[in-house]
Amino acid sequence: MTQKFIILLLTCLSVLTISGQEKKAQLKEKSKEKTTKNTVTRENKEQLKVIASTKVDTTKLKIKNIVQEIDSTKNALADLNFKLLKKKAHASYYHQKFHGRRTASGKKFDNNAYTAAHKKLPFGTKVKVTNEVNGKFVIVEITDRGPFSKVREIDLTKKAFMEIADNKNSGVVFVTLEVVEEK
Template structure:
């Protein structure tokens, strides 16, 4: 009898979970639901942007968690869960596409702060931006390519 019940229970669990995932919805959280069409609209909008190469193979790092909530040089509060970055010379509000050439992942960040002030580093990314493109989660630096988004 136990040999018959176990497969039936597994089948029930499979059917239950398979029916909860529909082909047109991705459930991101209890508060936010996003459809595949919304995702495609965002992705196609990013594809239509024009990029101007800025620098290749520059050294990037990310902000430490202790900077969360502090004011940046632009006057905004820093949040490590947003897609922002610090650069020494680019104007505040500049949007950059930061690409990891090792895995071709890229992210679009906005310049909101000055820095990094460590010799040899070109850009400081928020932790979210860095983790979205990195190939080695345990390292705090990465070589990236920078492109300015033309608006």
């Protein structure tokens, strides 16, 4: 019995020393991996700097393009004359159920375009619609007749309306209507 006990004890000790050695070997490998990872990142710092500068350059280009678009829009607006049609007019927007239907002018209605309906203005007339509260404006083309309410003056597409509206939940805004005339 004592021999069996001694053999069992020696076996356990050998297993413990082997597992301890394996743990030491694993720890050495992990530390080597960490040092190699640090060396790799040091070597790639220059590449990362190049990538970062490229991203900054593309951002600068995008901003530059936006500024150029704004300038060209300002120049295009400078070439236009606006004839006042009405102040404090009520503007509303089309319901989505009209999307895809034909308008009075024969064009297909698109709620994502910059078009509008007016009772009397000729089709194709461009109108600058300015929100009197916040000063935001859009230029829309008259393609339909309406609105069929005595109070409202113009029906805008939902996209045009949402661009000038402060409160996206409102259905009516007070606007100034100006007919666009080219110089």
